[in-house]
Amino acid sequence: MTYTSDLLRLLEQRGYIHQMTDAQGLDALAARQIVPGYIGFDATAPSLHIGSLVQIMMLRRLQQAGHKPIVLMGGGTTRIGDPTGRDESRKMLSDQTIEDNIASIRTIFSRLLTFGDGPTDAVMVNNQDWLGQLGYIQLLQEVGTHFTVNRMLSFDSVRLRLEREQPMTFLEFNYMILQGYDFRHLAKDMGVALQMGGSDQWGNIVNGVELTRRMDQKEVFGLTTPLLTTASGAKMGKTAAGAVWLNEDQLPAYDFWQYWRNCDDADVGRFLRLFTDLPLDEIARLEALPGAEINAAKVVLANEVTALCRGADAARTAEATASATFAAGGLGEDLPVLDVPSEGVRLGAACTALGFTASNGEAKRKVVEGAVRLDDAVMDDAGLLINLAPGETRKLAVGKKKIGVLKGI
RNA sequence: GGACAGGUGGCCGAGUGGUUAAAGGCAGCAGACUGUAAAUCUGCCCGCGCAAGCGUACGCUAGUUCGAAUCUAGCCCUGUCCA
Secondary structure, eight states: OOOSSHHHHHHHHHTOOSEESOHHHHHHHHHHSOOEEEEEEOOSSSSOBGGGHHHHHHHHHHHHTTOEEEEEEOTTGGGTOOOTTOSSOOOOOOHHHHHHHHHHHHHHHHHHSOBSSSTTOBEEEETHHHHTTOOHHHHHHHTGGGOOHHHHHHSHHHHHHHHTTOOOOHHHHTHHHHHHHHHHHHHHHHOOOEEEEEGGGHHHHHHHHHHHHHHHOOOOEEEEEOOOBOTTSOBTTEETTEEOBSSTTTSOHHHHHHHHHTOOGGGHHHHHHHHOOOOHHHHHHHHTOOGGGHHHHHHHHHHHHHHHHHOHHHHHHHHHHHIIIIISSSOOTTSOEEEEOTTOEEHHHHHHHTTSSSSHHHHHHHHHTTOEEETTEEOOOTTOEEOOOTTOEEEEEETTTEEEEEEEO
């Protein structure tokens, strides 16, 4: 369908739209006024990972299209734990941990959104501020009357857990009510008209839309993004080392860059549209590159995304490192470095210390498999003691992509 | 509170006294082939130790036994049904 609003045209062209509660209504609204729209984020870790990047980019698009992005930090709801898509209850986090996480997560938003007091400036809110005030009786009276248990049981987040015969606590069962209440609160207090989220949030979002209509007779909208998987079907954001974190503290820029550089051919175009600001015709040209030339598009992707999330300098250094390491076969400045003391280090232990292998046992296996190379020579003894003069460097590789530097001190 | 079923390695899932560090599958890693891609084939896949070797592991605890994930008792947790 064709939209009249810049917002929906932009989202549609770049592949953000999966479902909407009322496409026409939202399109009409966005065409005539600034739409304040929000997305909620959990505070379960000190950084979001790239699984959340679609949502963050969607707030960026909202702002680019002349609307107002609102970042909702789930300081309150994180204490409950979203049961959506999981079989087990979340571990309880302390208040302090949640606050620390929120403070840490904030940095990524400040890179991708423009905050301030203007009409289309981004703002960040924390649902602890209003959920924390709520009395139990008051909540039951105001909100509980608008939910039937019959309906709550029918939502995927609940139904799937029950079908799989996994326990769900009453605490978690209440999550959807609170998330629904968030929407209503923001609609009432800040005139928020749109909630966005991943496709797994559809049920929660619809709840909020209906709750707002019932309590305030106000029309608000919901929009979800497609579930983002890689072309090989895996959920996005996992590597050998774990999640691909957006914060520098959790993942070095070089590794972040490499993640994008290593994406499937089939993902390049989609990722460029979703995660970069490049114009669509340029993206179309890049994704059409034949054969091995597609690698150039992957470098562009890695550079653009890294620049957005980590800054232009980080992107340049990462690219230079990759080029020096892979194209020239040398060493780049961004490669991980292991300081080797005068007593030396054993080959296997060095692999583990650099994070290339999970344990000395695994390092040993990799040596046996012929995957470990020192200065490009295949090694066959994990117990080899490596001694280096101060300042001397050697190249250590496990497989083709995990490359680091040993440096004598 | 009662009856029944169940709790195995990252996940799924075999195994009901003895080469069982535990079949098989998925995920992951590596090798070959390539383009730092995909597909395919092959190998690896608890930890510590340079090594000999050692230590942990089948919900928890105590027992039976030369020997237990497998048998016994108690406990914890989950599900289903009944009250």
